[in-house]
Amino acid sequence: MLVKFLGQYLSGRSTAYRWDVLTSPLFAAVDVGVVQGSSLSPPLANLYIAPVIHRLCPTSSDGTGGHPWLQFFVDDGLWSVSRADLDGNVSVLRDEYRRTIAEFDRVGLRVEHDKTEACHFSRKRADPVLDLGEAPFTGNTPLKPVPVLRHLGFYLDKKLTFRAHVRFYGARAASTAQSLLMLGNSIRGMPPAQRRTLYKS
16 A cells, blocks of 8 residues: 555656736646655655664663663754763763664665764763764774764753754844844835745745
């Protein structure tokens, strides 16, 4: 049933362009697979990488007791490790990173090493670097932990104070408010209703 559904979804499709109230006639869409941003992308990505995730992190592992814990949202993965010392975390993360690369290679996927980030959530000042054994994060250029890590829209700082998150969204809100003031800062400026519509769009 799933194969039949996907076969119908991925082939023989038609589409149309829409601009405000105008809509173009339907025309045949090129069969190029699932488009970026499609509502079907997350379920398909999860179906494809589910076997990899289960091999890397069995369902019995929940991140407690120092066991590594893996989470994925489409193609954004997160390894979490909680050990008594940071050096133990670094050692486990290095091993899990290598296993992740090997498992992804096995199914034809590639890890984008340049997007790899690490953050130690700890009260300690020490931030051990990670030699992941894969370019570009090797002995001479190890992965340096970041002070703030962005994950699924949240900005998490080392001590989990959420100050970085509040600072980012506060600055964004102030910028939006300033822009709205500029749009209406003249005799011929936009009326409030139009500014609200523009902001929402």
